Amino acid sequence: MNLTRKQLLVAGIAVSVVFMYVALGFTGVRVIAGLFLIMLPAYFILDTFELGLEEKIVATMFFSIGGYSTLVYYSGLVIGSFRAAMAITFLILIVAALVVRKTRKKGKKKE
């Protein structure tokens, strides 16, 4: 069976979530789902480069765990609440990533 990239990603996420539930309970599900969620902005950006899927996913994982957390830390200093900083940073990154994605795709079309 040949799955499209989107189907493949969805299937991978579903398998991971089920696996984490069986192995580590609801805490495991929350951790893995959270990881996939915070990976979205970096994935949207890296997806605009000519990279292999595995290259993109693993680099995204490193960027997200390190980059997102660093930005949350500094936003937390300004906002005063770490939890609020997590939400606000995520929203800003998602918007920024979608803008970058759109701009880069437009640029590519012009080329």
Add this chain to the structure above:
Amino acid sequence: MNKNTEYFLVLLLWLTTIYMWTLPIQKNPLPYGDVDPPVHYAPGDWMSENDKSVWKVPSYIELMYAKDTRGYVAYPPTFYSSHAVFQIIGGDRTKASYIFLAITSSMTLLSLYVLMRKFFGFIPAYLSSFLMAFSLRDILVYVMGQWMQAISFAFVPIIICFYFSYLESFFNKKRKDYYLYISILLLVLQYLFHPQGVVFSMAVMGLLTLVLWFKEKAFPLTTKNILLSIALFVVLIIALAPMQLSLVLGHAGIKQNGYSQSKMFKINNPGRLFYWSKMPDDNPGLPASYFSYRQMNGGIWTLILFFIGAAYLLFRKTRKDILLLVQVLLLYVFIHFDVISLPRYTRYLELEAQVFYPIAALGLVCLISLFKSTFLKKYAKPVLIAAFFFLALTVNAKNAYPVLRDAYPSMYRINPAQYDATQWIKKNLPEKAMVLPAGTLTYAKKKWLWTLSQRTFAAGNNFFSDDVPEFNLTDYVMVDYSDLYIVNRMDVVASLNDWETKVLAGSTKLFDKNNVRIYEVDKNWAKESFST
């Protein structure tokens, strides 16, 4: 092989690794680790518990550091912040933390897979990552709690992958600068997790550039590339971890751990150059097996394959072969830093698996290619690959599994009674409280009580911790029988009970639950009680 099947197999390996590496918390999710982990755990834990980013650390954390950090966290904030993020996402203070630590500490296998898959194909990539999942030295570093180092070293293959992709694009005359800048951004993040890995990544990038420059007779970087890369790295590091820069430079070995600038770069025991690794005289608490290739890598079967693979790479000498050989050479240099009196060289041994296993996997591929007849090759390939998996599972995994399954059993980790007591302390004692643990059995556990209660504990090696200066400042005493009951030392229970009756008779008992009691004592209590 179908790409989808490849992805499925990698996902399966990754999830199995997470399952294995979380074995220490599957039955008992209470914190464990050696002496350093409570210190690494504390800032992130404080941030998530108090819903604040920590700029200047509370005094209980500052007192944990063995050196002056001027009130800041000792390392850049990235690790602490990511720990806090996942503690909050997971909704569980301890279990979520350890799932996060298992995921991040084992990321080398993914990072290595990407590097090997891109340049050497699926089979060598999968075989090397499969072995990485059971690398005992990496598992020991993770279980003992050097998490920041483990994450930092996990960055090495992915950084090298992007940097080498840039070099390849340059030499193939299809230059893609974004590979270079992605590698620099990853290098920044690697530094933010722990600076030690950056030194190795940079050394590989530098030496690889030089060797390929001579090989291809073309310098692969433009002035613009170099200046932009340096600017990106320096500016981001100064912007994202300004307060830790001088501390990090201190960690590089200057005036630390008995090392000083005057001692550095002096020749020391040159005979060491003839040994791969050897337990140092000033061993920083690592088990002797940590320094043995055989014990860490399941005998010498991987070493035999490594030599076959290395010979094959030396014979072929393509650019990608040089990429792997340069790492071996640099690993040799780095783990012999003690010969020029540089500190912290033993930590680089953790890189051994990620440097050796890919070459061992290629050694197997080389063996397969030795069969000239198509008929023989058809059968040799699955047989040799099956033999590789068989050895990896029956030797390497068999050694790794019990280390994870039995990590820090009962007495060696915080028990539920102690955890409850720390929660009570966190809620009820003043921030500047100094608690003396009487009866808690190990130094590491006293430090965990310190971290989990978010109050300072007089943590010493002696039974009553009267070997540390904080002892004299005691204003609360935690009489803890829980460990003694676990190890069934009723004689010590009786003598501790006598001591409690005699010395704490006039003090106010604030907490009494599950064989743990907490008393409030006068400021001079410690001096008066222990002088007689």
